[in-house]
Amino acid sequence: MTRRFVLPGFLVAFALCLGADLLACGDKFLVAGRGTRYQRPKNARAASILIYANPSSGLQAALKKLPLDSVLKHEGHRSTTVEAPDQLSAILAGGRFDVVLVSSDDAAAVEELLGRGADAPVVVAFCVKAAGKVQPPSDKVASCLKTPPKEHSLLEAIDKAVEQRDQNARKAQTRT
Secondary structure (H helix, E strand, C coil): CHHHHHHHHHHHHHHHHHCCCCCCCCCCCCCCCCCCCCCCCCCCCCCEEEEECCCCCCHHHHHCCCCHHHHHHHCCCEEEEECCHHHHHHHHHHCCCCEEEEECCCHHHHHHHHCCCCCCCEEEEEECEECCEECCCCCCCCCCEECCCCHHHHHHHHHHHHHHHHHHHHHHHHHC
């Protein structure tokens, strides 16, 4: 009779000793010693980004320190780089973009070119150092990113710009 209770009793005691992780709430795969993968927020979406790197503004040289194309591609964004003003106007007329990355000097001209439509891309400006001093943002640009940008701050600014563009598009839809 005791033999009948010894083996199940031993198995129950063994299961209780090892079952502490099994009875925990939350992610069962999060165990000490294993790494976790932190991802972007669920509401972040891939964006179509236009980079206007005018050679006279110094943005092109500042962005060479960060592998911008690979960083954007890793997050799922699509990027197009343009260097001349005539290329910029042609590509804006032919394509649909969510965000335009420009130098703070060119931001006002690009915003003028884009217009104030609901589907207009959001402009993200960079404060570019020219001849040893940082150029202040223009009156129209509220803030700008420092160059060379850090990967995290750049992606955060792009996510905010995409969210702002989506809000503008939703407001325009409710008005019509």
